[in-house]
Amino acid sequence: MNSRDLILGRVRRALADVPRDDTPYDQAVDRDYLREHGNRSVEETVELLAENLADYRAVVHRCTGDELPALLAGILAARGSASVVVPPGLAPEWLSASDTARIEDRTASTVYDLDKVGSVVTGCALAIAETGTIVLDGGPAQGRRRITLVPDHHICVVRVPDQVVSSVPQALERLDPARPLTWISGPSATSDIELDRVEGVHGPRTLEVVLVSGEVQA
Amino acid sequence: MSGGTFVGMPSFPEAAHDAVNNQTLRANLRHATHTIRGKRAKAVAEMSDWAELREAGKRIKDHTLRHLDRYLVQLEESVTAAGGVVHWAVDADEANRIVIDLVRMTGESEVVKVKSMATQEIGLNEALEAEGIAAYETDLAELIVQLGKDRPSHILVPAIHRNRGEIRDIFAREMSEWGRPAPDGLTDTPAELAEAARLHLREKFLRAKVGVSGANFMVAETGTLVVVESEGNGRMCLTLPETLISVVGIEKIVPTWRDLEVFLQTLPRSSTAERMNPYTSTWTGTTGGDGPQTFHLVLIDNGRTDTLADEVGRQALRCIRCSACLNVCPVYERAGGHAYGSVYPGPIGAILSPQLRGTASEIDASLPYASSLCGACYEVCPVAIDIPEVLVHLRERIVEGGPATREGNKVVLKPAKGHAAERAAMRAARWAFGHPGALRTGQRLASRTRRFHPRTLPGPGRAWSDTRDLPAVPAEPFRDWWQRTHGGKDTTK
Numbered sequence: 001m002n003s004r005d006l007i008l009g010r011v012r013r014a015l016a017d018v019p020r021d022d023t024p025y026d027q028a029v030d031r032d033y034l035r036e037h038g039n040r041s042v043e044e045t046v047e048l049l050a051e052n053l054a055d056y057r058a059v060v061h062r063c064t065g066d067e068l069p070a071l072l073a074g075i076l077a078a079r080g081s082a083s084v085v086v087p088p089g090l091a092p093e094w095l096s097a098s099d100t101a102r103i104e105d106r107t108a109s110t111v112y113d114l115d116k117v118g119s120v121v122t123g124c125a126l127a128i129a130e131t132g133t134i135v136l137d138g139g140p141a142q143g144r145r146r147i148t149l150v151p152d153h154h155i156c157v158v159r160v161p162d163q164v165v166s167s168v169p170q171a172l173e174r175l176d177p178a179r180p181l182t183w184i185s186g187p188s189a190t191s192d193i194e195l196d197r198v199e200g201v202h203g204p205r206t207l208e209v210v211l212v213s214g215e216v217q218a
Numbered sequence: 219m220s221g222g223t224f225v226g227m228p229s230f231p232e233a234a235h236d237a238v239n240n241q242t243l244r245a246n247l248r249h250a251t252h253t254i255r256g257k258r259a260k261a262v263a264e265m266s267d268w269a270e271l272r273e274a275g276k277r278i279k280d281h282t283l284r285h286l287d288r289y290l291v292q293l294e295e296s297v298t299a300a301g302g303v304v305h306w307a308v309d310a311d312e313a314n315r316i317v318i319d320l321v322r323m324t325g326e327s328e329v330v331k332v333k334s335m336a337t338q339e340i341g342l343n344e345a346l347e348a349e350g351i352a353a354y355e356t357d358l359a360e361l362i363v364q365l366g367k368d369r370p371s372h373i374l375v376p377a378i379h380r381n382r383g384e385i386r387d388i389f390a391r392e393m394s395e396w397g398r399p400a401p402d403g404l405t406d407t408p409a410e411l412a413e414a415a416r417l418h419l420r421e422k423f424l425r426a427k428v429g430v431s432g433a434n435f436m437v438a439e440t441g442t443l444v445v446v447e448s449e450g451n452g453r454m455c456l457t458l459p460e461t462l463i464s465v466v467g468i469e470k471i472v473p474t475w476r477d478l479e480v481f482l483q484t485l486p487r488s489s490t491a492e493r494m495n496p497y498t499s500t501w502t503g504t505t506g507g508d509g510p511q512t513f514h515l516v517l518i519d520n521g522r523t524d525t526l527a528d529e530v531g532r533q534a535l536r537c538i539r540c541s542a543c544l545n546v547c548p549v550y551e552r553a554g555g556h557a558y559g560s561v562y563p564g565p566i567g568a569i570l571s572p573q574l575r576g577t578a579s580e581i582d583a584s585l586p587y588a589s590s591l592c593g594a595c596y597e598v599c600p601v602a603i604d605i606p607e608v609l610v611h612l613r614e615r616i617v618e619g620g621p622a623t624r625e626g627n628k629v630v631l632k633p634a635k636g637h638a639a640e641r642a643a644m645r646a647a648r649w650a651f652g653h654p655g656a657l658r659t660g661q662r663l664a665s666r667t668r669r670f671h672p673r674t675l676p677g678p679g680r681a682w683s684d685t686r687d688l689p690a691v692p693a694e695p696f697r698d699w700w701q702r703t704h705g706g707k708d709t710t711k
Contacts, residue, residue, distance in 0.1 A: 203450025
């Protein structure tokens with residue numbers, strides 16, 4: 001007997017007490033927990049997102065679509081990165097005001113190439129207000145997972161309010177599990193030294209989130 | 219370069235004896251557990267529906283366990299359909315063999331690892347090392363444990379028994395043996411220590427061709443795996459290598475994508491007391507052009523089906539490894555994780571290890587007693603595992619013996635040695651309570667001779683009464699008093 005059949009056989013014998021007509025999945029779980037916590041207007045939800053992002057040490061900026069290129073140029077200049085990597089699907093307008101050398105991510109570029117890059121600019125799939133989380137799903141404006149990981153400085157653009165949901169349940173509803181997802185809540189951190197949170201380990205040590213309202217070039 | 223192992227561990231009381239006399243260890247543990255306790259309570263209080271989330275988490279896990287065969291088959295199908303390869307391992311040896319062969323097939327001789335309880339449990343690092351394959355732990359606490367040739371002592375923070383000064387010394391002394399040395403003049407500030415780990419591990423991440431991980435959840439419906447982490451080392455291992463091997467216990471399944479909405483709310487708040495942990499990665503098979511192009515999932519039993527066969531004990535398999543129960547436990551806080559002789563310390567370890575490994579060894583037979591049954595663990599458990607209930611159940615099984623399942627076979631355990639006096643006392647009590655005349659005579663005799671009672675017990679009871687006063691016997695048995703006074707109505711004497 002192979003191990004698969006052996007394990008499945010053991011599981012079935014172990015569950016001899018479970019009746020054949022055991023409660024089916026859709027009735028087995030009461031889902032009387034909340035879909036979101038509290039009643040907030042759209043503006044308040046965006047405000048909560050900004051608060052929670054900042055609480056976990058992300059730097060939060062707000063602007064309109066027209067102001068976005070200038071704001072991004074300002075952030076990159078202030079950071080002083082020699083180059084910035086962008087996913088192939090990022091709207092060129094976003095960085096049109098910046099003179100930081102722009103590197104488009106290519107499949108052929110190696111992690112060593114990426115390790116030399118100072119900053120990365122991406123969009124996101126959505127953001128969760130209650131937890132201060134941005135979620136990337138590898139869409140055109142987000143690119144491969146590695147580009148938001150290896151550089152030390154990540155600038156993530158969130159269109160508000162349409163990319164903002166209140167809660168984790170609402171986020172999962174909108175996300176596609178077939179895509180590789182990265183949920184990001186603040187810069188990388190650790191609680192491994194005396195169970196106290198310290199920011200800045202392997203992922204980007206600086207996370208800047210730009211909440212942009214109004215018309216945005218996609 | 220391997221750390222210590224848990225083989226041949228002394229029983230819990232023996233191991234704990236040294237720990238409680240170690241002042242540094244006790245101070246470290248007290249500081250860390252008290253820090254996190256308060257924060258957790260605050261993070262949980264933010265959620266008005268915590269009780270409902272906890273109940274839903276319990277029900278999802280219970281339902282999954284009750285139909286585990288079906289969900290395992292479904293998971294296998296969906297992972298395969300998404301481009302992954304599924305392997306099955308009955309025990310630790312088989313799991314290690316599978317991983318070794320998979321690494322060999324890549325032609326590589328080193329792997330980077332995401333912190334994983336399952337691979338700790340099966341001793342994968344030691345098995346890889348024996349075959350000439352270097353396994354680099356990349357979680358900060360695991361790195362501290364690995365560099366310090368130490369053993370993990372906490373589920374979430376395996377180096378919780380080390381304070382910042384000790385960590386600094388380990389880094390300064392050991393990092394150069396493994397790769398990039400610690401920066402000169404390294405101090406003990408946590409930020410500098412984290413920076414040293416970042417520099418040390420970066421070269422390993424960048425050149426790694428094989429990553430090894432566990433998973434917090436596997437979704438049967440979609441074939442999605444989930445890893446919840448903080449540092450980004452998980453993302454490095456999950457996305458930079460060409461080959462990813464995930465070793466996961468069969469109980470880590472949830473039926474649907476939607477079920478994650480419960481656990482992604484309860485797990486971060488219970489473990490690190492955060493609204494959300496910094497990084498959560500989910501992946502479904504392989505994705506062209508992004509991340510590993512080869513994905514293997516190794517499903518391990520290693521005692522889980524034996525645990526599942528116990529109708530009371532199976533609830534331990536609901537555990538999502540948050541470690542909240544460790545952080546509130548008065549016994550863990552004083553004895554530390556090493557005394558539990560397992561990668562699963564604390565209250566959950568006290569019910570999980572004896573079930574996964576059986577109660578044949580001294581340490582496993584002593585673990586269900588490593589508790590005061592105060593119930594704080596049950597209170598904080600985000601999937602409502604009634605740890606005290608299982609502890610008492612396991613104690614009974616150890617003392618009385620009885621039916622159990624070991625390696626898939628039904629066996630009848632013999633009563634454990636060393637509980638003879640306890641069993642004799644219980645038998646005598648049963649007889650006395652069944653014979654009212656004898657009980658009455660005995661009670662009167664006890665009352666009349668009370669002046670001559672010793673203050674401590676003789677024989678096997680001596681240790682117990684070393685630190686406790688024996689209850690004083692009243693001058694008159696309660697029943698006699700009741701008869702004489704008609705329940706206190708007649709006189710107050």
